[in-house]
Amino acid sequence: MKKRPFRVRVSCLLLAVGFTLGLSACGPKQSAGPSESNGPTGGGAVKDTVVIAAGREAPTFDTMNQNWMMTCVSTLLTHNCLVRVGDDLQPEPDLAESYEAVSDTEWVFHLRQGVKFHDGSDMDAEDVKATLEKAATVAQAKQYVEKIASVEVVDPYTVKITTNGPCSSLLMDLTNQQVSILSKDDIDAGVDFNTHVNGTGPYKFVGYTPGDKIEYEVNENYFNPDEKPAIAHMIWRIIPEGSARTIALESGAVDYLYDLETVDVPKLEANSNVEVLRQDSAGLVYVMINNEKPPFDNVMFRRAISAAIDRESIIKVTMNGFANPAISNAPAGYTCSTNDNAVGYDLDKAKEYLAQSGVDPSTVEMPLVYTSDADLRTATIIQANLGELGIKVTLESMDNATWLSSYASGDYTAGIIQLAQRTMEQWVTTLYHSKNIGATNGTRLNDPEIDALLDQAAVTLDDTQRQALMTQCVARLNELCPTIPLYSAIYVKAYNSGLGGANCNATGAAYYHWLFWK
Amino acid sequence: MLKYILKRLISLLPVIIGATLIVYLILNMAQGDPARIILGENATPEAIAQLREEMGLNDPVLVRYGRYMLNLVHGDMGTSYRTNAPVSDEIFARLPYTLWLAAASIIICILLALPLGTIAAIKQNSFLDGLCMVLSLLGVSMPSFWLGLLLILLFSLTLGWLPPFGADEWKSVILPAFALAVSSMASVARTTRASMLEVIRQDYIRTARSKGISQGRVIRRHALRNAMIPTMTSIGIQVGFLLSGSVLVETVFSWPGIGRLMITSIQQRDIPTVLGCIIIFAIFFSIVNLIVDLLYGFIDPRMKSQYA
Amino acid sequence: MSDQKRHGSLALDIQGLVVEFHTLDGVVHAVNGLDLSIEQGTTLGLVGETGAGKTTTALSVLRLLAQPAGRIRAGSIRLDGEDLLAKSEQEMGKIRGKQVSMIFQDPMTSLNPVMTVERQIAEVIAHHTRLPERQAVEQARQMLETVGIPGERGSEYPHQFSGGMKQRVVIAMALACSPQLLIADEPTTALDVTIQAQVLEMMKQLRQTYQMSMLMITHDLGIVAETCDRVAVIYAGRIVEYGTLEDIFEHTLHPYTRGLFDSLPNLEDRTARLKPIPGLMPDPANLPEGCAFCTRCAYATDQCAQHRPERFYRTQEHYAECHRCRQICFEKGGSAVWE
Secondary structure: OOHHHHHHHHHHHHHHHHHHHHHHOHHHHOOOOHHHHHOOOOOOOOOOEEEEEEOOOOOOOOOOOOOOHHHHHHHHHHOOOOEEEOOOOOEEEOOEEEEEEOOOOEEEEEEOOOOEOOOOOEOOHHHHHHHHHHHOOOHHHHHHHOOEEEEEEEEOOEEEEEEOOOOOOHHHHOOOHHHOOOOHHHHHHOOOOOOOOOOOOOEEEEEEEOOOEEEEEEOOOOOOHHHOOOOOEEEEEEOOOHHHHHHHHHOOOOOEEOOOOHHHHHHHHHOOOEEEEEEEOOOEEEEEEOOOOOOOOOHHHHHHHHHHOOHHHHHHHHHOOOEEEOOOOOOOOOOOOOOOOOOOOOHHHHHHHHHHHOOOHHHOEEEEEEOOHHHHHHHHHHHHHHHOOOOEEEEEEOOHHHHHHHHHHOOOOEEEEEEOOOOHHHHHHHHHOHHHEOOOEOOOOOOHHHHHHHHHHHOOOOHHHHHHHHHHHHHHHHHHOOEEEEEEEEEEEEEEOOEEOOOOOOOOOOOHHHOEEO | OHHHHHHHHHOHHHHHHHHHHHHHHHHHHOOOOHHHHHHOOOOOHHHHHHHHHHHOOOOOHHHHHHHHHHHHHOOOOOEOOOOOOEHHHHHHHHHHHHHHHHHHHHHHHHHHHHHHHHHHHHOOOOHHHHHHHHHHHHHHHOOHHHHHHHHHHHHHHHOOOOOOOOOOOHHHHHHHHHHHHHHHHHHHHHHHHHHHHHHHOOHHHHHHHHOOOOHHHHHHHHHHHHHHHHHHHHHHHHHHHHHHHOHHHHHHHOOOOHHHHHHHHHHOOOHHHHHHHHHHHHHHHHHHHHHHHHHHHHHOHHHHHHHO | OOHHHHOOOEEEEEEEEEEEEEEOOEEEEEEEEEEEEEEOOOEEEEEOOOOOOHHHHHHHHHOOOOOOOEEEEEEEEEEOOEEHHHOOHHHHHHHEOOOEEEEOOOHHHHOOOOOOHHHHHHHHHHHHHOOOHHHHHHHHHHHHHHOOOOHHHHHOOHHHOOHHHHHHHHHHHHHOOOOOEEEEEOOOOOOOHHHHHHHHHHHHHHHHHHOOEEEEEEOOHHHHHHHOOEEEEEEOOEEEEEEEHHHHHHOOOOHHHHHHHHHOOOOOOOOOOOOOOOOOOOOOOOOOOOOOOHHHOOOOOHHHHHOOOOEEEOOOOOEEEOHHHHHHHHHHOOOOOOO
């Protein structure tokens, strides 16, 4: 009698397990079958709308008072700057038709004529002046106009910018979304830029449902007829979960994935209704090391660590192969990048460097910080790699905000971090210039040679000369090895094969208004 | 009765003060500088210092808390560090979605759990009893995240019956509500079963049967109502969990509710938004508890005297 | 001998009832071959200790034994000639409350605490007569008046009534559809003595008014004397003695019955010692081979232990199941005056 309830429960359990397995089995089968028929129609019904899915949303639409990636993406659609970034990561004309440096410190910009804001008003030099002057007062935008001493309206379509001493980064600085040109009337009226989105861009802002979607429609009066959007309506949907986003594309609910889980890529590539776009990035994932903490202040020791790390394994495990190994302390993709003096994976060399450093690995404690699941996988491999040298690595989890504070204050030993910047100068200065110790220079590197090279590059207007300086700088960095470079991610986008015009540059930015239905 | 309700609503105040104070202190103790996060990777120390000054982050904690509470009394929940927009705007834009999801979810939970628990009780120790209890246990063991993805795979991708994400149409709420309900179901089903077991052994059930009324009707008209009292407590607790535990489901289904907002705000140390969310949650918990207590009186006349 | 009694005018006729309970610890033999009959318009008292099988017998008539443990293994139960054991559950639903009603022991727990009193009475009326709600409630109120409770109090809840009044409500509920047979399982045991008398009196009157037959289950011989026409004494799931009121009281046959009478305190001689029956009723899961009472009986012999006793009929209507009572009867000579 007592056995019966027990047997009953066991059989129920088995039944339930069977049910669960059956439900799970629904998953993998789908990629081959129904998604082909249920899937994106590839040139089907609705041609005047494109739906793009992204994992995160833009917290605000105020172009200036922010530093969010997604806000910049939105701003690229609705606003223009004086100049914009070309495929080769060099500046090219946008609102400014042409420009030249008339002296070391003076730049003249000739604006396009007949450009209108979305509210119908005309864009002219007054708007540019007002925008740049406002930017100087806003913390997040200030850094891009810091070197500007004055902005002068020469005539309604000519602006002269005078800088404090030669500023080689001026053009690239002006490509940042935080200095998108706003209407002077708006600025003077003190409108709430978060809700009042009035730019000159190819798309007009229509509406925003928090947490859900952002809607745009084509700007009929866009000043560049060649680049006027082919698709009248654009909707950005926010789908935080990667797998859900992929499913959304496969089922045809969205047409373009702004970001996706690399593990889904093979499945999408096999799907004939989906195209996959890859782009090598100019960003870098690396191990930041506190150069002030012994024994990490020892150059040979740092080089030993760099030589001990198997980047290929990391790429396979963390990125499913979607990355390129990096050994240079500044990312590839920039013209002045170089691998001179860089240390690649070579265990023997690592042991050699270790011996040369004179550091006894058993005395070394290396807490390694990670802030995401992907980084955890990377950190685990690093832990194993360094274990072969006899260095004990402990893994420490932190949330992003905590980590930002930690490395700014120098209260850490090592951590995995990533960075992407528009220019090499910006990159190196941010990370390695001694003036940024306590802020963005987490390595606390204080090398006079680097500082000198950077300071000089900042005021060298001639491109060729500046490249040479930077190349020298990077070579020196590779020698010093203040951080351990790991890999450069490959940006992957996936979209309905019925779409054309998909693009992505090495900084991850793309001009979505180039999309069209075939 | 009205006086009772008023008394209960007033007792909300200490709850809100307590909750916000604790959260405020904790968030301030946590490492992580809101100004730094706002300014991003390229922030210079001067810029950060200036922003901190502007945001008033350098004042002592209690002073800032006092300022916040003072504003709150005037109905101002402050400005989000993250978006620079009023906190109340963002919260009230998302609040209806969270409520909608919670309501749908609790309805599904009740519709599933009550029959499961009742059947398990009536057929105690039989195959059905075991099955019902195992099903509800399964529900609480399955991660809602994983279940959510499975549901999307099955109902959206394969069958194409329901939308995979978002909150566009009324159908959109079904899958997320179901994913949420399944985990609350276990607790409610168990409580229903336990209280039902007790109730059907009562003498008045035997009396009702002796009047010639069928088993089914006796359960529905006599047993259920009596068994509801402990069950309602259980349901009330689940509603509380639903409001906060919906983060995972909101993420998987891209449901624009408050749960996600809260997590993002904590990660980015957007203290005003976090506090705003906490206050909303506190109010909800209290109102739900109040409703449950009032329902007791409605269901069981013996409890009416407490409202005198 | 008593075959003539078994046709037509029997309100209830139970023959050879065997009821078992299947529990995790084994099989409990609650009722072991029980015979019982009640003539139309009379009251039968079913007397016995706790655990003798009285309530089980009553529940078997209504077929409300706890499922799935309780099973009616054998026997027949005829209500006014109809075989109840052959009825389907749906048919039983029409019989319970309408043709046979039962009132239970504890009024405090017999009523649904969250339903008004009138609605509980109206429920049985509406179930059997299909009257609309309002009219059913009207009739319910009238029933309340009948049992001596003001009709307006119908809208109150059970916890607002005293124990005695609750029992009246229960009675009102049981009689609402004028059943032919009322089974009362220790209806006054849980009440105060003064209230007991009131309720019993009321029951007697109602029985007259409604022309019902009644099965009065009790362990109290005083109540039996007050209300019953015939008496059946039950022990270990069998009727060990059966007869008219006078038979049982004046011409007690079975040693157990004798023991019951002897257990009553002697009001006249206050100094006399109490005479309890030694020992306990046998474990219904482990019943002995012979007479179930033999371990406690002063007159037991080996034969009692080995063979189950047959019925000894003193008169046509009065019998006892005992080996010895016959001998004792003859020894005493004549009309079996006991001792």
